[in-house]
Amino acid sequence: MLGLVETKREVVTKFDVVQLWGNDAVGWEYVGAEGASGGLLLMWDETIFKIGNCYKGDRWLCVEGELTNRSFHCAICLVYGAHTRNEKLVVWEELSFLSGLCQVPFCFMGDFNEVVKVEERKGATTLTGSAADFKSWIQDMELVDLDLSNRLFTWFRGQSCSRIDRMLVTLEWLEEFPDTRLRGGPRGLSDHFPVVMEAARVGRGPRPFRSLDSWFTHEGFLRMVKEEWRSLGEVRFLDKLKAMTIPLGRWHRENFGSMNMRIKKFEEEIKKVDDMVSNGVHDGTLEARRKALVSSCKR
Incomplete structure:
Protein backbone atom coordinates (compact mmCIF):
# COMPACT_ATOMS: atom_id res chain seq x y z
CA MET A 1 0.00 0.00 0.00
CA LEU A 2 1.35 3.42 -0.94
CA GLY A 3 -0.24 6.73 0.05
CA LEU A 4 0.69 10.11 -1.40
CA VAL A 5 -0.38 13.38 0.21
CA GLU A 6 -0.58 16.72 -1.61
CA THR A 7 -0.54 15.32 -5.12
CA LYS A 8 -1.64 18.75 -6.45
CA ARG A 9 -3.55 16.88 -9.17
CA GLU A 10 -7.23 17.56 -9.79
CA VAL A 11 -7.49 14.32 -11.79
CA VAL A 12 -5.35 11.18 -11.50
CA THR A 13 -5.39 8.72 -14.42
CA LYS A 14 -4.54 5.04 -14.74
CA PHE A 15 -1.49 6.07 -16.76
CA ASP A 16 -0.25 8.22 -13.84
CA VAL A 17 -0.76 5.37 -11.38
CA VAL A 18 0.98 2.72 -13.50
CA GLN A 19 3.93 5.06 -14.00
CA LEU A 20 4.24 5.52 -10.23
CA TRP A 21 3.62 1.90 -9.26
CA GLY A 22 5.69 0.29 -11.99
CA ASN A 23 3.12 -2.19 -13.36
CA ASP A 24 -0.62 -2.43 -13.98
CA ALA A 25 -1.44 -4.90 -11.16
CA VAL A 26 -2.44 -1.93 -9.06
CA GLY A 27 -5.68 -0.74 -7.52
CA TRP A 28 -6.13 2.92 -6.68
CA GLU A 29 -8.44 5.64 -5.43
CA TYR A 30 -7.89 9.38 -5.18
CA VAL A 31 -9.27 12.65 -3.88
CA GLY A 32 -8.64 15.45 -6.36
CA ALA A 33 -6.77 18.62 -5.43
CA GLU A 34 -8.50 21.97 -5.37
CA GLY A 35 -6.48 24.00 -7.81
CA ALA A 36 -2.80 23.57 -6.91
CA SER A 37 -3.34 22.51 -3.30
CA GLY A 38 -4.14 19.21 -1.62
CA GLY A 39 -4.92 15.93 -3.31
CA LEU A 40 -4.68 12.35 -2.00
CA LEU A 41 -3.79 9.10 -3.75
CA LEU A 42 -3.84 5.53 -2.39
CA MET A 43 -2.40 2.64 -4.41
CA TRP A 44 -2.18 -1.06 -3.59
CA ASP A 45 -1.10 -4.40 -5.00
CA GLU A 46 -4.28 -6.03 -6.32
CA THR A 47 -2.81 -9.51 -5.80
CA ILE A 48 -2.59 -8.83 -2.05
CA PHE A 49 -5.38 -6.39 -1.16
CA LYS A 50 -8.98 -6.78 -2.36
CA ILE A 51 -11.03 -3.61 -1.90
CA GLY A 52 -14.58 -3.83 -0.59
CA ASN A 53 -15.59 -0.22 0.05
CA CYS A 54 -14.12 3.23 -0.46
CA TYR A 55 -14.97 6.38 1.51
CA LYS A 56 -13.81 9.90 0.75
CA GLY A 57 -13.73 13.24 2.51
CA ASP A 58 -12.14 16.55 1.61
CA ARG A 59 -9.07 15.68 3.67
CA TRP A 60 -9.10 11.90 3.91
CA LEU A 61 -9.39 8.80 1.75
CA CYS A 62 -10.24 5.38 3.16
CA VAL A 63 -10.27 1.93 1.57
CA GLU A 64 -11.81 -1.05 3.38
CA GLY A 65 -11.06 -4.57 2.23
CA GLU A 66 -9.14 -7.78 2.79
CA LEU A 67 -5.47 -8.71 2.82
CA THR A 68 -6.07 -11.91 0.90
CA ASN A 69 -2.85 -13.66 1.89
CA ARG A 70 -3.94 -13.47 5.56
CA SER A 71 -7.77 -13.27 5.22
CA PHE A 72 -7.48 -10.11 7.30
CA HIS A 73 -10.28 -7.56 6.95
CA CYS A 74 -9.08 -4.02 7.65
CA ALA A 75 -9.27 -0.37 6.62
CA ILE A 76 -6.49 2.02 5.66
CA CYS A 77 -7.15 5.75 5.76
CA LEU A 78 -4.85 8.38 4.26
CA VAL A 79 -5.14 11.76 6.01
CA TYR A 80 -4.10 15.30 5.15
CA GLY A 81 -4.71 17.31 8.33
CA ALA A 82 -6.37 20.71 8.30
CA HIS A 83 -4.60 23.92 9.32
CA THR A 84 -6.99 25.63 11.75
CA ARG A 85 -8.25 24.24 15.06
CA ASN A 86 -11.92 24.27 14.06
CA GLU A 87 -11.21 22.53 10.76
CA LYS A 88 -9.10 19.92 12.55
CA LEU A 89 -11.94 19.15 14.95
CA VAL A 90 -14.23 18.52 11.98
CA VAL A 91 -11.70 16.09 10.47
CA TRP A 92 -11.26 14.17 13.77
CA GLU A 93 -15.05 13.88 14.07
CA GLU A 94 -15.36 12.55 10.53
CA LEU A 95 -12.63 9.95 11.16
CA SER A 96 -14.34 8.86 14.39
CA PHE A 97 -17.58 8.30 12.46
CA LEU A 98 -15.67 6.41 9.74
CA SER A 99 -14.09 4.07 12.29
CA GLY A 100 -17.50 3.31 13.79
CA LEU A 101 -18.95 2.71 10.33
CA CYS A 102 -16.33 0.18 9.25
CA GLN A 103 -15.93 -1.76 12.53
CA VAL A 104 -12.64 -3.37 11.40
CA PRO A 105 -8.97 -2.99 12.42
CA PHE A 106 -7.79 0.45 11.27
CA CYS A 107 -4.61 2.17 10.15
CA PHE A 108 -4.67 5.97 9.84
CA MET A 109 -1.63 7.37 8.07
CA GLY A 110 -0.45 10.62 6.55
CA ASP A 111 0.31 14.26 7.31
CA PHE A 112 -1.83 15.14 10.33
CA ASN A 113 -0.49 18.72 10.55
CA GLU A 114 -0.26 18.32 14.32
CA VAL A 115 2.05 17.10 17.09
CA VAL A 116 1.17 15.24 20.29
CA LYS A 117 4.30 15.99 22.35
CA VAL A 118 6.15 19.22 23.03
CA GLU A 119 9.43 17.71 21.82
CA GLU A 120 7.87 16.95 18.42
CA ARG A 121 8.01 20.65 17.48
CA LYS A 122 11.41 22.30 17.62
CA GLY A 123 11.49 25.22 20.04
CA ALA A 124 8.03 24.54 21.52
CA THR A 125 7.55 24.75 25.29
CA THR A 126 3.84 23.94 25.55
CA LEU A 127 1.20 22.10 23.56
CA THR A 128 -1.27 24.23 21.59
CA GLY A 129 -5.01 23.76 22.03
CA SER A 130 -5.29 21.88 18.74
CA ALA A 131 -2.40 19.58 19.72
CA ALA A 132 -4.20 18.79 22.99
CA ASP A 133 -7.37 18.08 20.97
CA PHE A 134 -5.44 15.71 18.71
CA LYS A 135 -3.86 13.89 21.66
CA SER A 136 -7.27 13.45 23.28
CA TRP A 137 -8.76 12.16 20.03
CA ILE A 138 -6.02 9.50 19.75
CA GLN A 139 -6.71 8.40 23.32
CA ASP A 140 -10.50 8.39 22.88
CA MET A 141 -10.16 6.29 19.73
CA GLU A 142 -7.81 3.90 21.58
CA LEU A 143 -5.23 4.22 18.81
CA VAL A 144 -1.54 3.40 19.09
CA ASP A 145 0.78 6.15 17.82
CA LEU A 146 3.65 4.14 16.33
CA ASP A 147 7.14 5.27 17.34
CA LEU A 148 9.44 6.48 14.58
CA SER A 149 12.70 4.58 15.00
CA ASN A 150 15.21 6.73 13.14
CA ARG A 151 13.85 10.29 12.98
CA LEU A 152 13.03 13.01 15.47
CA PHE A 153 11.19 15.22 12.96
CA THR A 154 9.42 14.49 9.66
CA TRP A 155 8.87 18.02 8.30
CA PHE A 156 11.39 20.81 7.69
CA ARG A 157 11.05 24.36 6.46
CA GLY A 158 13.94 26.71 7.11
CA GLN A 159 14.72 26.39 10.82
CA SER A 160 11.22 25.04 11.62
CA CYS A 161 11.01 21.29 12.29
CA SER A 162 8.08 19.15 13.43
CA ARG A 163 6.93 15.55 13.57
CA ILE A 164 3.55 15.87 11.88
CA ASP A 165 3.61 12.70 9.74
CA ARG A 166 2.60 9.52 11.55
CA MET A 167 0.71 6.23 11.55
CA LEU A 168 -2.00 5.42 14.09
CA VAL A 169 -3.31 1.86 14.38
CA THR A 170 -5.90 0.02 16.46
CA LEU A 171 -4.98 -2.69 18.95
CA GLU A 172 -6.58 -5.26 16.64
CA TRP A 173 -4.12 -4.20 13.93
CA LEU A 174 -1.16 -4.82 16.28
CA GLU A 175 -2.57 -8.19 17.30
CA GLU A 176 -2.40 -9.22 13.64
CA PHE A 177 0.98 -7.54 13.03
CA PRO A 178 2.81 -7.58 16.38
CA ASP A 179 6.19 -6.83 14.76
CA THR A 180 5.01 -3.60 13.13
CA ARG A 181 7.82 -1.02 12.89
CA LEU A 182 7.90 2.55 11.60
CA ARG A 183 10.88 4.30 10.04
CA GLY A 184 11.57 7.43 8.06
CA GLY A 185 12.83 7.04 4.52
CA PRO A 186 15.20 9.46 2.72
CA ARG A 187 13.75 12.97 2.50
CA GLY A 188 15.30 13.76 -0.84
CA LEU A 189 13.86 16.94 -2.36
CA SER A 190 10.67 17.17 -0.31
CA ASP A 191 9.80 19.14 2.84
CA HIS A 192 8.69 15.81 4.35
CA PHE A 193 10.38 12.51 5.10
CA PRO A 194 8.36 9.55 3.82
CA VAL A 195 7.12 7.28 6.60
CA VAL A 196 7.48 3.54 6.00
CA MET A 197 5.59 0.85 7.93
CA GLU A 198 7.20 -2.59 8.02
CA ALA A 199 5.00 -5.41 9.33
CA ALA A 200 7.55 -8.18 8.80
CA ARG A 201 10.99 -8.70 7.35
CA VAL A 202 10.69 -9.52 3.67
CA GLY A 203 13.38 -11.51 1.92
CA ARG A 204 14.80 -10.03 -1.26
CA GLY A 205 14.26 -12.15 -4.35
CA PRO A 206 16.13 -12.01 -7.65
CA ARG A 207 16.89 -8.47 -8.74
CA PRO A 208 14.64 -7.49 -11.69
CA PHE A 209 15.94 -5.75 -14.80
CA ARG A 210 15.09 -2.04 -14.89
CA SER A 211 15.47 0.62 -17.55
CA LEU A 212 15.84 4.34 -16.91
CA ASP A 213 13.84 7.06 -18.66
CA SER A 214 17.09 9.01 -19.02
CA TRP A 215 18.47 6.30 -21.35
CA PHE A 216 15.94 7.27 -24.00
CA THR A 217 17.05 10.91 -23.98
CA HIS A 218 20.68 9.96 -24.66
CA GLU A 219 21.48 10.51 -28.31
CA GLY A 220 23.43 7.25 -28.70
CA PHE A 221 21.07 4.89 -26.92
CA LEU A 222 18.63 3.83 -29.65
CA ARG A 223 21.45 3.45 -32.17
CA MET A 224 23.30 1.14 -29.76
CA VAL A 225 20.13 -0.93 -29.15
CA LYS A 226 19.53 -1.41 -32.89
CA GLU A 227 23.13 -2.46 -33.49
CA GLU A 228 23.22 -4.91 -30.59
CA TRP A 229 19.81 -6.37 -31.52
CA ARG A 230 20.88 -7.01 -35.11
CA SER A 231 24.15 -8.57 -33.99
CA LEU A 232 22.28 -11.27 -32.03
CA GLY A 233 20.98 -12.71 -35.29
CA GLU A 234 18.06 -15.10 -35.67
CA VAL A 235 17.34 -16.36 -32.14
CA ARG A 236 14.14 -16.62 -30.10
CA PHE A 237 12.62 -13.28 -29.12
CA LEU A 238 12.76 -13.94 -25.35
CA ASP A 239 16.34 -15.16 -25.62
CA LYS A 240 17.20 -11.95 -27.44
CA LEU A 241 15.64 -9.86 -24.68
CA LYS A 242 17.65 -11.73 -22.03
CA ALA A 243 20.84 -11.36 -24.06
CA MET A 244 20.28 -7.61 -24.42
CA THR A 245 20.69 -7.10 -20.67
CA ILE A 246 24.46 -7.58 -21.05
CA PRO A 247 25.15 -4.77 -23.58
CA LEU A 248 22.55 -2.56 -21.87
CA GLY A 249 24.27 -3.03 -18.53
CA ARG A 250 27.66 -2.29 -20.08
CA TRP A 251 26.32 0.83 -21.83
CA HIS A 252 24.67 2.03 -18.60
CA ARG A 253 27.92 1.70 -16.65
CA GLU A 254 29.83 3.64 -19.32
CA ASN A 255 27.29 6.49 -19.57
CA PHE A 256 25.37 6.55 -16.27
CA GLY A 257 27.44 4.33 -14.01
CA SER A 258 28.23 6.95 -11.38
CA MET A 259 24.74 8.48 -11.34
CA ASN A 260 23.31 6.52 -8.38
CA MET A 261 26.47 7.12 -6.38
CA ARG A 262 26.36 10.85 -7.12
CA ILE A 263 22.68 11.09 -6.17
CA LYS A 264 23.36 9.13 -2.96
CA LYS A 265 26.18 11.51 -2.05
CA PHE A 266 23.92 14.54 -2.59
CA GLU A 267 21.20 12.93 -0.46
CA GLU A 268 23.72 12.20 2.29
CA GLU A 269 24.88 15.82 2.27
CA ILE A 270 21.25 17.02 2.34
CA LYS A 271 20.60 14.75 5.33
CA LYS A 272 23.64 16.19 7.16
CA VAL A 273 22.21 19.68 6.72
CA ASP A 274 18.80 18.50 7.95
CA ASP A 275 20.41 16.85 10.99
CA MET A 276 22.25 20.06 11.83
CA VAL A 277 18.97 22.01 11.65
CA SER A 278 17.30 19.35 13.85
CA ASN A 279 20.05 19.87 16.43
CA GLY A 280 19.52 23.63 16.52
CA VAL A 281 22.19 24.79 14.07
CA HIS A 282 20.76 27.13 11.48
CA ASP A 283 21.93 30.11 9.51
CA GLY A 284 21.64 31.57 6.03
CA ARG A 299 19.81 18.12 -12.24
Whole structure:
Protein backbone atom coordinates (compact mmCIF):
# COMPACT_ATOMS: atom_id res chain seq x y z
CA MET A 1 0.00 0.00 0.00
CA LEU A 2 1.35 3.42 -0.94
CA GLY A 3 -0.24 6.73 0.05
CA LEU A 4 0.69 10.11 -1.40
CA VAL A 5 -0.38 13.38 0.21
CA GLU A 6 -0.58 16.72 -1.61
CA THR A 7 -0.54 15.32 -5.12
CA LYS A 8 -1.64 18.75 -6.45
CA ARG A 9 -3.55 16.88 -9.17
CA GLU A 10 -7.23 17.56 -9.79
CA VAL A 11 -7.49 14.32 -11.79
CA VAL A 12 -5.35 11.18 -11.50
CA THR A 13 -5.39 8.72 -14.42
CA LYS A 14 -4.54 5.04 -14.74
CA PHE A 15 -1.49 6.07 -16.76
CA ASP A 16 -0.25 8.22 -13.84
CA VAL A 17 -0.76 5.37 -11.38
CA VAL A 18 0.98 2.72 -13.50
CA GLN A 19 3.93 5.06 -14.00
CA LEU A 20 4.24 5.52 -10.23
CA TRP A 21 3.62 1.90 -9.26
CA GLY A 22 5.69 0.29 -11.99
CA ASN A 23 3.12 -2.19 -13.36
CA ASP A 24 -0.62 -2.43 -13.98
CA ALA A 25 -1.44 -4.90 -11.16
CA VAL A 26 -2.44 -1.93 -9.06
CA GLY A 27 -5.68 -0.74 -7.52
CA TRP A 28 -6.13 2.92 -6.68
CA GLU A 29 -8.44 5.64 -5.43
CA TYR A 30 -7.89 9.38 -5.18
CA VAL A 31 -9.27 12.65 -3.88
CA GLY A 32 -8.64 15.45 -6.36
CA ALA A 33 -6.77 18.62 -5.43
CA GLU A 34 -8.50 21.97 -5.37
CA GLY A 35 -6.48 24.00 -7.81
CA ALA A 36 -2.80 23.57 -6.91
CA SER A 37 -3.34 22.51 -3.30
CA GLY A 38 -4.14 19.21 -1.62
CA GLY A 39 -4.92 15.93 -3.31
CA LEU A 40 -4.68 12.35 -2.00
CA LEU A 41 -3.79 9.10 -3.75
CA LEU A 42 -3.84 5.53 -2.39
CA MET A 43 -2.40 2.64 -4.41
CA TRP A 44 -2.18 -1.06 -3.59
CA ASP A 45 -1.10 -4.40 -5.00
CA GLU A 46 -4.28 -6.03 -6.32
CA THR A 47 -2.81 -9.51 -5.80
CA ILE A 48 -2.59 -8.83 -2.05
CA PHE A 49 -5.38 -6.39 -1.16
CA LYS A 50 -8.98 -6.78 -2.36
CA ILE A 51 -11.03 -3.61 -1.90
CA GLY A 52 -14.58 -3.83 -0.59
CA ASN A 53 -15.59 -0.22 0.05
CA CYS A 54 -14.12 3.23 -0.46
CA TYR A 55 -14.97 6.38 1.51
CA LYS A 56 -13.81 9.90 0.75
CA GLY A 57 -13.73 13.24 2.51
CA ASP A 58 -12.14 16.55 1.61
CA ARG A 59 -9.07 15.68 3.67
CA TRP A 60 -9.10 11.90 3.91
CA LEU A 61 -9.39 8.80 1.75
CA CYS A 62 -10.24 5.38 3.16
CA VAL A 63 -10.27 1.93 1.57
CA GLU A 64 -11.81 -1.05 3.38
CA GLY A 65 -11.06 -4.57 2.23
CA GLU A 66 -9.14 -7.78 2.79
CA LEU A 67 -5.47 -8.71 2.82
CA THR A 68 -6.07 -11.91 0.90
CA ASN A 69 -2.85 -13.66 1.89
CA ARG A 70 -3.94 -13.47 5.56
CA SER A 71 -7.77 -13.27 5.22
CA PHE A 72 -7.48 -10.11 7.30
CA HIS A 73 -10.28 -7.56 6.95
CA CYS A 74 -9.08 -4.02 7.65
CA ALA A 75 -9.27 -0.37 6.62
CA ILE A 76 -6.49 2.02 5.66
CA CYS A 77 -7.15 5.75 5.76
CA LEU A 78 -4.85 8.38 4.26
CA VAL A 79 -5.14 11.76 6.01
CA TYR A 80 -4.10 15.30 5.15
CA GLY A 81 -4.71 17.31 8.33
CA ALA A 82 -6.37 20.71 8.30
CA HIS A 83 -4.60 23.92 9.32
CA THR A 84 -6.99 25.63 11.75
CA ARG A 85 -8.25 24.24 15.06
CA ASN A 86 -11.92 24.27 14.06
CA GLU A 87 -11.21 22.53 10.76
CA LYS A 88 -9.10 19.92 12.55
CA LEU A 89 -11.94 19.15 14.95
CA VAL A 90 -14.23 18.52 11.98
CA VAL A 91 -11.70 16.09 10.47
CA TRP A 92 -11.26 14.17 13.77
CA GLU A 93 -15.05 13.88 14.07
CA GLU A 94 -15.36 12.55 10.53
CA LEU A 95 -12.63 9.95 11.16
CA SER A 96 -14.34 8.86 14.39
CA PHE A 97 -17.58 8.30 12.46
CA LEU A 98 -15.67 6.41 9.74
CA SER A 99 -14.09 4.07 12.29
CA GLY A 100 -17.50 3.31 13.79
CA LEU A 101 -18.95 2.71 10.33
CA CYS A 102 -16.33 0.18 9.25
CA GLN A 103 -15.93 -1.76 12.53
CA VAL A 104 -12.64 -3.37 11.40
CA PRO A 105 -8.97 -2.99 12.42
CA PHE A 106 -7.79 0.45 11.27
CA CYS A 107 -4.61 2.17 10.15
CA PHE A 108 -4.67 5.97 9.84
CA MET A 109 -1.63 7.37 8.07
CA GLY A 110 -0.45 10.62 6.55
CA ASP A 111 0.31 14.26 7.31
CA PHE A 112 -1.83 15.14 10.33
CA ASN A 113 -0.49 18.72 10.55
CA GLU A 114 -0.26 18.32 14.32
CA VAL A 115 2.05 17.10 17.09
CA VAL A 116 1.17 15.24 20.29
CA LYS A 117 4.30 15.99 22.35
CA VAL A 118 6.15 19.22 23.03
CA GLU A 119 9.43 17.71 21.82
CA GLU A 120 7.87 16.95 18.42
CA ARG A 121 8.01 20.65 17.48
CA LYS A 122 11.41 22.30 17.62
CA GLY A 123 11.49 25.22 20.04
CA ALA A 124 8.03 24.54 21.52
CA THR A 125 7.55 24.75 25.29
CA THR A 126 3.84 23.94 25.55
CA LEU A 127 1.20 22.10 23.56
CA THR A 128 -1.27 24.23 21.59
CA GLY A 129 -5.01 23.76 22.03
CA SER A 130 -5.29 21.88 18.74
CA ALA A 131 -2.40 19.58 19.72
CA ALA A 132 -4.20 18.79 22.99
CA ASP A 133 -7.37 18.08 20.97
CA PHE A 134 -5.44 15.71 18.71
CA LYS A 135 -3.86 13.89 21.66
CA SER A 136 -7.27 13.45 23.28
CA TRP A 137 -8.76 12.16 20.03
CA ILE A 138 -6.02 9.50 19.75
CA GLN A 139 -6.71 8.40 23.32
CA ASP A 140 -10.50 8.39 22.88
CA MET A 141 -10.16 6.29 19.73
CA GLU A 142 -7.81 3.90 21.58
CA LEU A 143 -5.23 4.22 18.81
CA VAL A 144 -1.54 3.40 19.09
CA ASP A 145 0.78 6.15 17.82
CA LEU A 146 3.65 4.14 16.33
CA ASP A 147 7.14 5.27 17.34
CA LEU A 148 9.44 6.48 14.58
CA SER A 149 12.70 4.58 15.00
CA ASN A 150 15.21 6.73 13.14
CA ARG A 151 13.85 10.29 12.98
CA LEU A 152 13.03 13.01 15.47
CA PHE A 153 11.19 15.22 12.96
CA THR A 154 9.42 14.49 9.66
CA TRP A 155 8.87 18.02 8.30
CA PHE A 156 11.39 20.81 7.69
CA ARG A 157 11.05 24.36 6.46
CA GLY A 158 13.94 26.71 7.11
CA GLN A 159 14.72 26.39 10.82
CA SER A 160 11.22 25.04 11.62
CA CYS A 161 11.01 21.29 12.29
CA SER A 162 8.08 19.15 13.43
CA ARG A 163 6.93 15.55 13.57
CA ILE A 164 3.55 15.87 11.88
CA ASP A 165 3.61 12.70 9.74
CA ARG A 166 2.60 9.52 11.55
CA MET A 167 0.71 6.23 11.55
CA LEU A 168 -2.00 5.42 14.09
CA VAL A 169 -3.31 1.86 14.38
CA THR A 170 -5.90 0.02 16.46
CA LEU A 171 -4.98 -2.69 18.95
CA GLU A 172 -6.58 -5.26 16.64
CA TRP A 173 -4.12 -4.20 13.93
CA LEU A 174 -1.16 -4.82 16.28
CA GLU A 175 -2.57 -8.19 17.30
CA GLU A 176 -2.40 -9.22 13.64
CA PHE A 177 0.98 -7.54 13.03
CA PRO A 178 2.81 -7.58 16.38
CA ASP A 179 6.19 -6.83 14.76
CA THR A 180 5.01 -3.60 13.13
CA ARG A 181 7.82 -1.02 12.89
CA LEU A 182 7.90 2.55 11.60
CA ARG A 183 10.88 4.30 10.04
CA GLY A 184 11.57 7.43 8.06
CA GLY A 185 12.83 7.04 4.52
CA PRO A 186 15.20 9.46 2.72
CA ARG A 187 13.75 12.97 2.50
CA GLY A 188 15.30 13.76 -0.84
CA LEU A 189 13.86 16.94 -2.36
CA SER A 190 10.67 17.17 -0.31
CA ASP A 191 9.80 19.14 2.84
CA HIS A 192 8.69 15.81 4.35
CA PHE A 193 10.38 12.51 5.10
CA PRO A 194 8.36 9.55 3.82
CA VAL A 195 7.12 7.28 6.60
CA VAL A 196 7.48 3.54 6.00
CA MET A 197 5.59 0.85 7.93
CA GLU A 198 7.20 -2.59 8.02
CA ALA A 199 5.00 -5.41 9.33
CA ALA A 200 7.55 -8.18 8.80
CA ARG A 201 10.99 -8.70 7.35
CA VAL A 202 10.69 -9.52 3.67
CA GLY A 203 13.38 -11.51 1.92
CA ARG A 204 14.80 -10.03 -1.26
CA GLY A 205 14.26 -12.15 -4.35
CA PRO A 206 16.13 -12.01 -7.65
CA ARG A 207 16.89 -8.47 -8.74
CA PRO A 208 14.64 -7.49 -11.69
CA PHE A 209 15.94 -5.75 -14.80
CA ARG A 210 15.09 -2.04 -14.89
CA SER A 211 15.47 0.62 -17.55
CA LEU A 212 15.84 4.34 -16.91
CA ASP A 213 13.84 7.06 -18.66
CA SER A 214 17.09 9.01 -19.02
CA TRP A 215 18.47 6.30 -21.35
CA PHE A 216 15.94 7.27 -24.00
CA THR A 217 17.05 10.91 -23.98
CA HIS A 218 20.68 9.96 -24.66
CA GLU A 219 21.48 10.51 -28.31
CA GLY A 220 23.43 7.25 -28.70
CA PHE A 221 21.07 4.89 -26.92
CA LEU A 222 18.63 3.83 -29.65
CA ARG A 223 21.45 3.45 -32.17
CA MET A 224 23.30 1.14 -29.76
CA VAL A 225 20.13 -0.93 -29.15
CA LYS A 226 19.53 -1.41 -32.89
CA GLU A 227 23.13 -2.46 -33.49
CA GLU A 228 23.22 -4.91 -30.59
CA TRP A 229 19.81 -6.37 -31.52
CA ARG A 230 20.88 -7.01 -35.11
CA SER A 231 24.15 -8.57 -33.99
CA LEU A 232 22.28 -11.27 -32.03
CA GLY A 233 20.98 -12.71 -35.29
CA GLU A 234 18.06 -15.10 -35.67
CA VAL A 235 17.34 -16.36 -32.14
CA ARG A 236 14.14 -16.62 -30.10
CA PHE A 237 12.62 -13.28 -29.12
CA LEU A 238 12.76 -13.94 -25.35
CA ASP A 239 16.34 -15.16 -25.62
CA LYS A 240 17.20 -11.95 -27.44
CA LEU A 241 15.64 -9.86 -24.68
CA LYS A 242 17.65 -11.73 -22.03
CA ALA A 243 20.84 -11.36 -24.06
CA MET A 244 20.28 -7.61 -24.42
CA THR A 245 20.69 -7.10 -20.67
CA ILE A 246 24.46 -7.58 -21.05
CA PRO A 247 25.15 -4.77 -23.58
CA LEU A 248 22.55 -2.56 -21.87
CA GLY A 249 24.27 -3.03 -18.53
CA ARG A 250 27.66 -2.29 -20.08
CA TRP A 251 26.32 0.83 -21.83
CA HIS A 252 24.67 2.03 -18.60
CA ARG A 253 27.92 1.70 -16.65
CA GLU A 254 29.83 3.64 -19.32
CA ASN A 255 27.29 6.49 -19.57
CA PHE A 256 25.37 6.55 -16.27
CA GLY A 257 27.44 4.33 -14.01
CA SER A 258 28.23 6.95 -11.38
CA MET A 259 24.74 8.48 -11.34
CA ASN A 260 23.31 6.52 -8.38
CA MET A 261 26.47 7.12 -6.38
CA ARG A 262 26.36 10.85 -7.12
CA ILE A 263 22.68 11.09 -6.17
CA LYS A 264 23.36 9.13 -2.96
CA LYS A 265 26.18 11.51 -2.05
CA PHE A 266 23.92 14.54 -2.59
CA GLU A 267 21.20 12.93 -0.46
CA GLU A 268 23.72 12.20 2.29
CA GLU A 269 24.88 15.82 2.27
CA ILE A 270 21.25 17.02 2.34
CA LYS A 271 20.60 14.75 5.33
CA LYS A 272 23.64 16.19 7.16
CA VAL A 273 22.21 19.68 6.72
CA ASP A 274 18.80 18.50 7.95
CA ASP A 275 20.41 16.85 10.99
CA MET A 276 22.25 20.06 11.83
CA VAL A 277 18.97 22.01 11.65
CA SER A 278 17.30 19.35 13.85
CA ASN A 279 20.05 19.87 16.43
CA GLY A 280 19.52 23.63 16.52
CA VAL A 281 22.19 24.79 14.07
CA HIS A 282 20.76 27.13 11.48
CA ASP A 283 21.93 30.11 9.51
CA GLY A 284 21.64 31.57 6.03
CA THR A 285 24.69 29.65 4.86
CA LEU A 286 23.14 26.28 5.70
CA GLU A 287 19.92 27.16 3.92
CA ALA A 288 21.80 28.29 0.83
CA ARG A 289 23.87 25.11 0.90
CA ARG A 290 20.75 22.93 1.04
CA LYS A 291 19.19 24.77 -1.90
CA ALA A 292 22.38 24.28 -3.91
CA LEU A 293 22.50 20.55 -3.03
CA VAL A 294 18.83 20.06 -3.95
CA SER A 295 19.34 21.86 -7.24
CA SER A 296 22.35 19.68 -8.09
CA CYS A 297 20.47 16.50 -7.10
CA LYS A 298 17.51 17.42 -9.32
CA ARG A 299 19.81 18.12 -12.24
